[in-house]
Amino acid sequence: MSTPPAGAWSAQHILTVPAADARCLCLSPDGTGLVVVHGGEVVRHDDEGRVVWRLPWPGPPPAAGRHPGTDAAVWTPDGDRLFLLGAGHLVLLDADTGEPVELPAELHTEGEITALALAPDARVLAAGLRSGDVLLLQRAEGTVTRLRGVDPVVEVCWLPGRQDTLCVATATSAQLWEPHGRTMTGTLGGLFEGLRRVACSPEGRAIAVEDYAGLRLLDPGSGRELRREFVPYRMNALTFSHDGSLLIAGSELDGLRILGPRLDLLGQLPGRVTGPGALSLSASGLFAALLDADTAAVWEPSGAVPRPHRRRDPAALRRWANAMGVTVGKVHTRTGERPPGVLRAVRLPEAGLGCVAPALVWSPDGARHWCESGPGRLLEYAADATHPDGEAPVPSFPHGWYDAACLAGDRAVLVLAAHYEQGVNRLVDPRDGGVLAERVAGQAVAADPVRPLRWAAPEPGADPRQLLVHDLAQDSGGPQRLPVEDGVRRPAWSPDGRLLAAGTRGRVIVWGTGPAGRCRRVRVLDWPDRQALVCRVAWSPDGSRLAATPGSAGGPVVVWDTATWQPWRTFGEAGGRDWAPALSWCADSRLLAFASADQDSVAEVWDAEEARRIRVLVPPDGVGGHLWTLRWSPVGDQLAATYNSGAAVLWELFTGGPRTAAAPVPPNGEEELVRLAVLAAVHGFGVPLDLLADVLALLRGSTPPRLRALADHRGLHALRELGWPGAALAGLALLLVADLPADPAYLAPPEVTQADLAQALGRALTGSSIPARRSVPTLTELTAALGTVDDRLVALLRILGPEAVAADPTLPARMRRLPLSLTPPGPAQRALLGLRLLDGDTGLAMGGAGGTGRSGLARHGPANRLLPTQLALPTELLRARHARDELLYRTSSGRLPRDPHGLVLLLDDTPATHGKVGSVLRLAAHLMAATVLRLGRPCALVPLGEPWRSRFLQGPEDLVHVWAAGPLTAGDAPSAFREAEVVAARLTADLSGPPRIVLLSHPYLRPAPRPGLRELRVHYPHIPWREPARHRHVLPPEPSPEELRAVLTALLSDE
Known part of the structure; x- marks a missing residue:
């Protein structure tokens, strides 16, 4: 124990x-x-x-x-x-x-x-x-x-x-x-x-x-x-x-x-x-x-x-993703599904020549790699090329460099490591071979994948007892020295750069990095044999596993689960030279390559999930000597190997090997489908992926063959006429499938996040192709769903708007049965529902002080702002310029600060505002409420007809209540004003003070006297009205966008 x-x-x-x-x-x-x-x-x-x-x-x-x-x-x-x-x-x-x-x-x-x-x-x-x-x-x-x-x-x-x-x-x-x-x-x-x-x-x-x-x-x-x-x-x-x-x-x-x-x-x-x-x-x-x-x-x-770091069930995610993917002919790529043979072993004829331990390193994006030849020549290859794209001379040693790493950053910088007896690490620019810096360190280098110009390597010598962490961005005090009393071998950084691991005798040590970049020991992992020297460690690209092997003495491969730090798998028999960089994970974080203990020129590839050997890589004819480097491409199925005979081989292990990142992104157009599938699974709709894809295609204007019977449905045409962008179409698709029978196979597994589901489905859609098992389309239920698309539902969708639905695609499905009679906006009002207030240059002001803009000049202003140089003019000329408004005054321009107050909308919905007046009033209330909610301020609605129906507006879904049909009674204005005062008191904040109360009504309603009450009056057609007041604004029944924007901005911004 x-x-x-x-x-x-x-x-x-x-x-x-x-x-x-x-x-x-x-x-x-x-x-x-x-x-x-x-x-x-x-x-x-x-x-x-x-x-x-x-x-x-x-x-x-x-x-x-x-x-x-x-x-x-x-x-x-x-x-x-x-x-x-x-x-x-x-x-x-x-x-x-x-x-x-x-x-x-x-x-x-x-x-x-x-x-x-x-x-x-x-x-x-x-x-x-x-x-x-x-x-x-x-x-x-x-x-x-x-x-x-x-x-x-x-x-x-x-x-x-x-x-x-x-x-x-x-x-x-x-x-x-x-x-x-x-x-x-x-x-x-x-x-x-x-x-x-x-x-x-x-x-x-x-x-x-x-x-x-x-x-x-x-x-x-x-x-x-x-x-x-x-x-x-x-x-x-x-x-x-x-x-x-x-x-x-x-x-x-x-x-x-x-x-x-x-x-x-x-x-x-x-x-x-x-x-x-x-x-x-x-x-x-x-x-x-x-x-x-x-x-x-x-x-x-x-x-x-800790609970946030407990791993959720990966098998449940794969099963759900495969159930969805199989309906479109895609499943997770499993090792057993890959073709059984090696596709090809490509010899890079010029790479490694004359080097006893040829150094080879991939770029972080997997697009290219570098290998020394000569020694003294640095060759650069594209990922699939057999001949170099370019070369650069680099100062080297008689037997060449023994290891290399590519540092993080905007441009490629390589760290070349000499034999541990020389104790030299040299930073070079691979484009021209120029030496950028040189540091004292051993021959096993590991680049920090996140922090530029930072790498770790043991100290020089055959039996180093310290690990050196170099950081050229903070190099004034020299490297940080991490003592390891029993000796240390090859280090490795975790993919997020937060952990550094290295093997020692009978243990693997893990250091953590603090905010300042300093490393401290955080964990020690026990090796099965306390006397064995652990020579190599490697993190899986997803960071969930840490693998380690011994050196030439031979021993098992041990893989730890980094969520629990418990041994996860122990398998195989690894060998290889002690200092050789010969342990590497595939981009899928499943396959692991290492040097065989049976033959020092052979590499083995194992499936870590199943603890099963799936490949033995024997060097091709003409390649001899022991294996030195094994490095998997960061983005695909290419495995690079070098041998001490001065040879380099690029193994193409599987047909159809993806040249994609470890966390694959679905092809164009499928991101929206993945998002839709995740939402349908999480919210209990249980709909197969192929049906969701068909419904999306139907809404975009194309007609899948099996849904041809729905092509001429009136409800479908009504939804298409909304003209919503792709991100909002997910909400319409969920609306149509909300009442279909839910299949448990397509529901989200318990205890998983939406991000987990999206990643799992994305991997399935970029995985193996199989014959699609299409689901049976539920035409009867889909026809019934389209039949519910009436004028009231279309009005509800227009009120919600594409932005709100794109942000929360479940809104239409959740509100499809809202027991509310609506007064739908007319064509003129629908065109203005997307008008945004307090954005861009709205609210620009000019004055003599304040503002956030730069200083300027104006033709008008107070005397104390007169440009001083004009006082040198003759008196007659000065008076003449003043008379012609030609004098210049200093001023400043800036944007008015956004209003910090909440808002209480006292909306007149009585019969007196029915028609065009009421439509403009509701449009104004909608736009002001949407603006205040977007700015994160509290907002409430008090209908004048039935004040007891007052409510707080907390999100886009609550804006439909602005368009609720009003009563046929005259209403109770005094009670409405009292209710507005009560609601305002509940919205009052300690810092910003009480909210603004805005009355929206026709010109002839007499308000209760209240300090600071703001009013918006919409006059009746052909009956202009104006009664001056400080905070009163008047709009016609058919306002232009400019008029509407100016008045509503003033209501929200005026003090």
Whole structure:
């Protein structure tokens, strides 16, 4: 066990869910889901306690042959499958939907299964039987093998390592099995009495066992007892914490005991743990247990992964994206779907000549790469070229440069590293070979991908003990020196430049960078072999994984999950020269290339997700020597390799390899479709992607063949006549599909964000092509949806406007059944609905002081602003110029400050304003309210006809109430003014003061006296009216845009 972090242990109780008659429970790997089997049901809850799905127990009834203390649950690491063991029967569920998944017939063992365990790489499930045998399910192949035993199996667990070992516990022994050879290799700890529980720490350094003698910690290598502790009650469940620093033991009478590395008691929590299924731990560090007979609880201990950083289920995202994509013939590209053979190995004939360790480096955008030749010649290649586009002379050494990195920045700058004995890092301009700077450093360089002119390298020498971080932007004090007492090898920066990792003996060290760029040690990751020197580390392009390999001594590839910092995969056998830059991730963050341990000229490519080797790259004829460089293109399937014979090869690994960025952007026109699909999935519409694409095409003016029957529908023509831009058409599409039957396959998985959905669907649309499985168009429902597009709905859409709908495409669907009678704007008013106030040059003013513009000259002004040089003119000439208004005065011009006040609109909607007057009044109220809301100010509406219907306007959807039909009564003006005062008092802010009250009415309504009341009067046709007042403005019933803008700007800006 590793040492827990300093400080007292503590845990926060974060969730409680009902669990009457509970049999077992299980936390999802990221801690965002909890499944409880109780009361004859299986229920999944989210991290807020809400029920995601519920279904009857899919196996035999709980009472049928139930074996106490054997019920258990295992959730696969990628979160897509859930194994449940109940009453000796095993069932498999889709974790996203709860639907049962078929298992091989060999696992239908009539209630004989007593224990479950999933291998660390999740490829093999072990099921112990009452007969003493163990069944091994190879999940990828769906095959089952059997390990023969004699005594009933009470527990199974896996020991992580280079070759995973299975520990099979019976009442008297803990057997070690090699699953692939189906042979028992030994036992642990001798004979036991009443052995019941076994658990292995995540890093495989300790095994905890419980029998009549109490709790013990054993060394998995030798079986030697490390610690022993007597406990007063039998422990029904054992599990290690996610980082291996704690052991959690649960019993029915004693609750949960939290034990340290010496089995010392650090804390205790209430609980009722009746079996291994009553205690569960997530990879993020949370743990769940049965609190009592009716309740399950979840705790978040100190040291758990913070909630914002817990990884959501990637399998659920892929499944949703594939379900959508398959309707248009696209799915995620999986490794197994790629063509089986290497497409070609392209020899770069001039690259690497005469160099014993040819340095090759890609540009950050993957468009080109550089390789030394000669030595002393720097060759520049386009991504797909076999001959250089250009070359530049660079000062070099007899055997050439040994490593290179391209620094971040607007222009390419290369760092060339000499052999560690020379200890030189030289910055050169690849265009002409000019030397920009030179620093003392070792031969393994890593460029910061974000911060320009910053890189890391070990100090010079064969066994460096410091890592140097050079930053030419802050180079006055020399490099920052990071001490590593056991020696350090090749460093690597995370994609966001916030973390720096490097290997040392038996560990990988991670430093974090602060705001000032200084690095400090933040984490130490343990290597399986404490004596091995970790020579290479590499971050996946998405930052979710960190891989490491040893050097020439050979050893496994270990990949950590950077969300939990737990080992995620251990596979293969890597080799290669200690200082060789020969570990690289593909742009998809799935494939990993490294030097083989069997032959020093061979590279291997592995699928890290499946821990499966998919390529062995043997150098082509004419290329000899050991492998030196392995570098994947940042944007595609090209893998560059150099060899110490002075050769460079560009491997084109897969046909159709994308030349796109790691996070692919959908082709032109599909961005809107992706956004529409995400909104439809998140808001519960459940519509397939091909139907959404067809509806969008229908609204754009084209007619998909299968929707030809809708081409002449009156409702479709009404929506097309709106003339809205593409971003707003998503709102119209959601309006049409809102009432279609929702298919659960197209609904968003729980616990994911819209950004996650958009990225997953974008990857699917740029993935593998397959025959499209088109959905069945629901013509009847679509015809009915178009039939609801009447004058009232069109008026509602015009009032909302394309800008508001583009910002929130769900507005039309949410408001389609709004129980509100509208007074639709006429053609003249519709043309002005998009008029914007207080924008651009609106509100420009000139004066003698203030303003934000520059000083200027004017023909008028006060005497103290007269241009002084004119006072030197003769008196007669000065008087003549004054008489002709030719004198010049200093002035300043600027934009009026935006009004900081809120706004209360007192709108006259009585019969006296019906017709053109009312339309202009509502248009003015709409424009002023939209402006105030856009500026983030509070706004309210008080209708004069029915003041008790006053309301606060909080968004574009509330503007429809400005156009609500008014009553046929005369209204109550005094009550309306009193209501406006009440509303204004509620909108009054401490800093900006009370809001403006604007009365909008016809000329003959007499307002209640109120200081500062602003009025907008619209006179009747052909009856002009003017009654001067300070804050009163008058408009005709058919105002021009200029008149309307000037009056409304004055109402919002005048003091």
